Amino acid sequence: MEYQRLLEQVHRQVSELIGQGEVASYIPALARVDGSQFGFALRCVDGQEASVGSADTAFSIQSMSKIFSLSLALQLLGEDLWSRIGREPSGDPFNSLVQLEHEHGRPRNPFINAGAIAVADRLVSHCVDAKQSIREMVSDLVGEPIDYDLEVAASEAAHGARNAATAHFMRSFGKLDNPVDVVLDVYFHQCALSLSCRQMASACGFLVNGGVNPRNGVEVLNKRQARRINSLMLTCGTYDVAGEFAFIIGLPCKSGVGGGILATVPHRMSLCVWSPALGPSGNSLAGTKALELFAAEAGVSVF
Amino acid sequence: MEYQRLLEQVHRQVSELIGQGEVASYIPALARVDGSQFGFALRCVDGQEASVGSADTAFSIQSMSKIFSLSLALQLLGEDLWSRIGREPSGDPFNSLVQLEHEHGRPRNPFINAGAIAVADRLVSHCVDAKQSIREMVSDLVGEPIDYDLEVAASEAAHGARNAATAHFMRSFGKLDNPVDVVLDVYFHQCALSLSCRQMASACGFLVNGGVNPRNGVEVLNKRQARRINSLMLTCGTYDVAGEFAFIIGLPCKSGVGGGILATVPHRMSLCVWSPALGPSGNSLAGTKALELFAAEAGVSVF
């Protein structure tokens, strides 16, 4: 089946799930999002595109932004980045501070909050203006200007006590070089980027094309770096259910509490699904099911 | 390149690594193994085989046995198994007991020791003679009689204080139904199974053939169960370096401190490499490199 018709079929199959679950409520700007929205877009390496539903509606990408900040940090630092950040799964969130203490302030991977904050600290050290650099990078990837949702960024800052605790804790181990408020300002802004499903799928084309943006041929990362991000997404990309995602979807995925999930079929296509109502694990409920159905029907699961 | 010649090329490429690292020394029976041995075998779904080095030398499969006990438990209990055992990565081993306490005695996954002990407990409850059942299952999978190395099993028992602590701890939460010594006796025996690379690769053919043993057409597990094991191997199969293995090899792997690593290329082939000298992460040093080279050259990495 061609992908457009497959997406339409998946859309129908998940229609009853859309709106089930709970929209993220820890900040007002996310809490008032309409949970019944759904969008799904994909972009193949060869340029073929398909989409259904609200695939052009911009939403808060939240933790999916960790793909971009990590990519930018790899551009700037290369393998040196890993002196500050590990690349292994982290166990349940309860243990995050225990693990940070045991490992002397070095986070387990760049997709847990501690790791993404450590990445943001690296960006602050290596960019003139880290927020500007992230925005430019994402805009370049998408091919059109992308901006921060400043209301969301301010909301994140106002409810960021645990992230602040994590950042100060890493700093107490000498693993954060810049002032915590500067680093968190970058982190909270990157979480507040607004993109549509179509834009996300397009922006992440480099992950499935050996690091090269398939839209314009620009090398974003080298092959090994692109592969590194895919493997990190599969093992660490979906909070405390990475193992479950590996099984039911079988693709590298990175989710966000805004309800988006970015998935990759290495060497073939990048996909983004979005539906704001979340299941118990903090991942989009309808979005997860849509990816599962798509991967099964398209036969693209890695297992 | 055909696989036989590819294995031979890989063998040459890793020749200088063979014997580097340290043979596991926590029990005498393993400590005196010659670290300079190396074997590598693969078996395709279509029956094609290839092997190099000491691929017919039996060695202690140790934690690779967790594949077999998990498969047997899934045969007997199906999805009920998961009420006692999780399916997510576990973070670093330091936290194993902290996590067990936080999660009330339910281990994170069946490939950490706590999880494999919980699986052994399920087998004791559902088999007349769990040790006999495991041995029969493995013998059936291989197609020839396999036996326990009783000296290794006795050695494991004599040095099993931490496993005993883990087992009693789970039992204190009501998550182990059988006496600890009975459960550990099963667990220590399964670790003491002796198979060659060729036998391991052959025995695990069902993992890459939708659960069906490609040698004789017998359904060992259903498709979903086989897929489950593959995804668990990728996310949790290699101690605290699952993320690194996902990146450098890009295949589901399950390693053992005896120096063996079982890998799968879903739908295509099962492989087993063995070299007893271990790297810092507790995985076979030459074996890991051999798998990396093979996967890259054969183009079978999932990323």
Place this chain on the structure above:
Amino acid sequence: MEYQRLLEQVHRQVSELIGQGEVASYIPALARVDGSQFGFALRCVDGQEASVGSADTAFSIQSMSKIFSLSLALQLLGEDLWSRIGREPSGDPFNSLVQLEHEHGRPRNPFINAGAIAVADRLVSHCVDAKQSIREMVSDLVGEPIDYDLEVAASEAAHGARNAATAHFMRSFGKLDNPVDVVLDVYFHQCALSLSCRQMASACGFLVNGGVNPRNGVEVLNKRQARRINSLMLTCGTYDVAGEFAFIIGLPCKSGVGGGILATVPHRMSLCVWSPALGPSGNSLAGTKALELFAAEAGVSVF
């Protein structure tokens, strides 16, 4: 007021509390004890005695036995004992295994279970028959034969999974020299000693008399050792409410889940109160109140 009349007054004052709370129920032998019993006895250094209620009824002393095993270990090993066991409070029980892991199997103090098990291990190493030695010591202290309640000891063993986990865990760090089952057998027996309030108060006279049994002049410990035990009782003697006991009672205390509490007024008297129904902290509810009233009225609190 003379002590006999003071005890009678206290008995009246707590009469409505007696039987409130819950009898320990984790083993059948304790669960069927009548919770409405109450006894209180004291013995001054000068030989003066007083008692009320069921002060001659033998009951299971449980964790109060840790005073005796610690004293015996100090007799046998002196300061060497502390190479295996710390002398500091331990925080909440939740953290016991975390702390044991962090401190490589050395328990924080001899009054938490891990510490008492480590003491028992030392006794096994230094006695021909540790159970016999403990029984003889207590019998000598009391001046009449004391025996184990074998039913209670068997019950403890049957429900001792967490203690077994703790013991194996210490052994995995090389901090337990003897087989776990041998050590736990000693530990479970010492918990199953049966003494009356009058016997306990009398047996612990050496703690308030510079280490010398005031009944017969025999030196049980030296002055510093006796002082050590008193200070440990004050800081670590009552599970997770040592701070609260220091405030409300202001005396060194060691409690047991059998409902007994042994208290000392250094240089003056030893006391034992008993009432089996426990408050939320696992200490005798009426017994705690009785000690508080007594210490306040007699003016013996250390604060």
Place this chain on the structure above:
Amino acid sequence: MEYQRLLEQVHRQVSELIGQGEVASYIPALARVDGSQFGFALRCVDGQEASVGSADTAFSIQSMSKIFSLSLALQLLGEDLWSRIGREPSGDPFNSLVQLEHEHGRPRNPFINAGAIAVADRLVSHCVDAKQSIREMVSDLVGEPIDYDLEVAASEAAHGARNAATAHFMRSFGKLDNPVDVVLDVYFHQCALSLSCRQMASACGFLVNGGVNPRNGVEVLNKRQARRINSLMLTCGTYDVAGEFAFIIGLPCKSGVGGGILATVPHRMSLCVWSPALGPSGNSLAGTKALELFAAEAGVSVF
């Protein structure tokens, strides 16, 4: 022996220890203090005073200030204070964040940093100007104006990453009502109070006089509150060696990394010793020995 001659004797006995150990070095303002200084002062309830050495030299009281902030919080909130802060020993510092997580942001006691920060938060909520209120309270207790060492306070803030982590962490649990920077500003200032031994001993007279300042008859706390502080000092006042202090000194003590130790003999006298060089536990090395010798010779140990 009268106290003045006893202090002189103690001073001679510890003379060789003075200067041994290491001056606290985590902030420059403390690192450059001359470690060879020593002062010791006491004040009896009846007004009798004695002192030796540099008893009139002001030094940074650091954690001894927790006595004052706790007293002020008890004045303002009474027992309500304890809804936010526990009263039990905390185990080793390694576990501080683990314990905070397990207990949902409620610190174990007011003498660990987390607890003192929670006290500071309460003061911010209940004072117009908490820093001013603390300074006034201490000035009133001493009977002369006391002030903050602003250089020390600034230094603390510049090196306060772990305290900031702790504060943000409590705030993430809703256990801190005020902005972290406001709360820490109070906390860092209270640590930067400068008093001499004579002033400290005098200021803490209320702790040994039923809550009433013996110098002027003003009730600072009620009897139970004063007793509460004494019992907290004995069980939690000296970092991770409270058990050891209870044994070797046998008095309620509160130490600071500036090298001061405040001790109380309930109902009789308050004492302050100071010598900046610290032993391995972070307590004044010569000061600890001086208190031990004094308590033994004066016969005032509670054990």
